[in-house]
Amino acid sequence: xxxxxxxxxxxxxxxxxxxxxxxxxxxxxxxxxxxxxxxxxxxxxxxxxxxxxxxxxxxxxxxxxxxxxxxxxxxxxxxxxxxxxxxxxxxxxxxxxxxxxxxxxxxxxxx
Numbered sequence: 001x002x003x004x005x006x007x008x009x010x011x012x013x014x015x016x017x018x019x020x021x022x023x024x025x026x027x028x029x030x031x032x033x034x035x036x037x038x039x040x041x042x043x044x045x046x047x048x049x050x051x052x053x054x055x056x057x058x059x060x061x062x063x064x065x066x067x068x069x070x071x072x073x074x075x076x077x078x079x080x081x082x083x084x085x086x087x088x089x090x091x092x093x094x095x096x097x098x099x100x101x102x103x104x105x106x107x108x109x110x111x
């Protein structure tokens with residue numbers, strides 16, 4: 001038991017040896033890796049954004065073949081809210097707004 005206590009007391013503080021210190025070359029390599037990582041993330045995020053815009057455009061094109069004016073509200077797989085609003089003139093836009101208001105207020109009346 002005394003041996004265990006002595007072993008616990010003999011814990012030494014470790015310091016960086018000369019081989020373990022970060023050199024200016026290491027720092028520049030780390031900075032380069034971080035910059036490349038950030039650059040890759042930005043490129044990927046822009047591509048995902050472009051993909052979402054293309055998909056929304058495709059959905060709008062397909063639905064507009066069957067509906068004169070429409071709204072699609074929802075969330076994509078990542079939880080980002082999506083709102084597609086398609087009306088070719090002011091009268092259709094007003095009709096959509098009126099329909100949305102009726103739906104919202106009819107649901108409140110049912111609660």
